[in-house]
Amino acid sequence: MKTKIGILVLCLFCQFCFGQNNTRKSLHAQVLNDSLQVDNGYVFNINSKTRTFISSDGFFDLLAKAKDTLLISSLAFKSKRVILTEANLSVPLLLLKLELYENKLKEVVVSKKRNLNPISGGSQKYVDMEFFDDQKSSPKNTTMHAHTIENGVDFVRIFKDAIKLLNKKEPKEPTDFVQQDFAAII
Secondary structure, three states, X not given: OHHHHHHHHHHHHHHHHHHHOOOOEEEEEEEEOOOOOOOOOEEEXXXXXXXXXXXXXXXXXEEXXXXXXXXXXEOOEEEEEEEOOHHHHHOOOEEEEXXXXXXXOOOOOOOOOOOOOOOOOOOHHHHHOOOOOOOOOOOOOOOOOOOOOOOOOOHHHHHHHXXXXXXXXXXXXXXXXXXXXXXXXX
C-alpha cells in the first residue's frame, strides 16, 4: 500500500514539475511604422486576458508564451493579430509592423453665406451662468487681491432692475370702447 501511494505522489510531483515549465515569459517588443511613430495604443493578450499600453516610443512589455494570440490596436493604424512562436519569445526585442488606417470622412459642404445668430434680448441669464473654474482658465487672478467680496451682492444691478420695474408703463385702457360696451349691455 505504501508503494502505491509513493508512486502516486511521485507521478503527481512529476506532473507539477512539468506544468511549471510552461509558464509565461516576459516579451519585450516594439511596434513600428514606416511613416508615423506608433503611440497611444494597447496590446491585448487574448489567451491570458491581460493588456498593456504602448509607450510613446512604441515599446511594450507583456507576459506571454508560445501559441498566445496578441491583438495590437491603435487609433491611426489597422489592428493586427499576432500568434507567438518560440522563435518570437527567444528574440531579445520583437519588432512588429503596423499599417496605416485611413479614416475617410463624409462629404462636408461649406457655404458662402454666414449664418450668425447673435444673442438677442434676455442675455442676462448668460452673464449670470456659473462656469466650471480650474486653474488654467480662471477668470480671476488669485495672486492679486482686488479688495472685492467674492460672491457678494451686486447692488448696482439690483438698483437698475428696480428702476426698470418702476418705470414700466402700464398699458392704458381705451375708455371709449369700455363705455360703448356698457351702453350696449344696458
